[in-house]
Amino acid sequence: MTDETVDQLGGALGDLHRLLRRAATQRVGRTALPDAQVEVLRLVQRWPGIGVREAAERLGTAPNTISTLVGELTAAGLLHRERDPADRRTVRLELTDAARERMAAYGRHRCDLLGAALAGLDDPDRAALLAAAPALRRLADRMAGHG
Structure with missing residues (x-):
């Protein structure tokens, strides 16, 4: 492993993320959400009921930044805030049906795009990437920080 190969991996992953995001967003026909909002939605998708403080810790940002993003996503109808019954000072975050539908549609398009690109590779490259x-x-x- 050299710095050059590590840099190549990072560059390829970044390019792949950007290209998939752009193409899938165009297919869905919606304006892309800012990356920070997408990160919050994906985190809540993985950890339903997560609190703002824990979300901030997991994303490595300040709780007030997450609070702002949660406010924006709530106003857009993509997140639902609910008070924790055990601690009324704590807010638990859940995706709305609209967010689940939006994320599912985006995921389907992203999967289709990636599948088509993988199908265009030769068998050894495709197998290596999937493995x-x-x-x-x-x-x-x-x-x-989760592993």
């Missing part, structure tokens, strides 16, 4: 998926997930989790 790397679990390791990439572990890498992402480790970098996020």
Whole structure:
């Protein structure tokens, strides 16, 4: 492993993310949400009922930043805030049906686009990329502090 190969991996992952996001958003026919809002939605999707403070910790940002994003997403009808019955000072976050539908549609388009691109590769490249998926997930989790 060299700095150059690590840099190539990072660059390829960044390019792939950007290209998939742009193409899938165009297919859905909606204006893309800011990355920070998408991060909050994806976090709430993975951790339904997460609180603002924990969301901030997991995303490595200030609680007031998350509160602002939650306010924007709530106003857009994508997040629902509910008081924790055990601690009324704590707010629990849940996706709305509209958010679930939007994320599912985006996910379907992203999967279709990625599947078509993978189908265009030769068998060894496709197999190598698919085999790397679990390791990439572990890498992402480790970098996020969850692994």
